[in-house]
Amino acid sequence: MRISTAESLVMEALWRASPMTADQITAEVAEGQDWTEATVKSLLNRLLTKGAIAAERDGRRYLYRPLTARGDYVHAESRGLVDRLFEGRLAPLVAHFSARETLSPEDIAELKRLIEEIDDGR
Template sequence: MPERISDAEHAVMEVLWDESPLTAQDVAERVDPAKGWSANTVKTLLGRLLAKTVIGHEADGRRYLYRPLVARDDYVTGESRRLMDRLFGGKLTPLVAHLAERDELTAQDIAEIEALLQEYKA
């Protein structure tokens, strides 16, 4: 698994996971406008992501086209594993119990988890 990415870098990755390849300007135009990032900020984040080898780029005339080298699903799996390892000793049950004890699981969540477990049992 590559080096962990920051929340800001993650926002850029979401853009590239949705659509790629894109230029730095394309990415800047697609990042949530509420962030108020300049094109230079986006270029800095792209540079960091290149250094972490989670994105790649190729020359297209005088500009670069950027694309993810890590699939979103693989990233989510790695981050989920890190969270469980760091906070719950690598076990899923304590995580679910933690959420349930804090009333953060709705009846719908519980029904979906039960359905998922039944599917995996079958």
């Protein structure tokens, strides 16, 4: 399932706290984006159509909740990126960023730690 950047802001709000009403979601995400309530409701409808969220009637309003866990979404998006741009390999991804971006000492230490964990697990 492909979730747009705008839709992902709504999803992030729902992953932080759910269920939420459309008004609560609007209060959470609209101001920083200069969105109206109608824009947020349109995004909610798109996410409902995609099956990313569910809506449950609560009196005169709906409560929205995610149907996809954030970790599952991040994994699928990451896997898709690596597959599309780096032939499914992680090393070229890291090489690309290290060639074009300055890795901080903390980033380098974290990468070394991760590699060590992977080696220890085999």
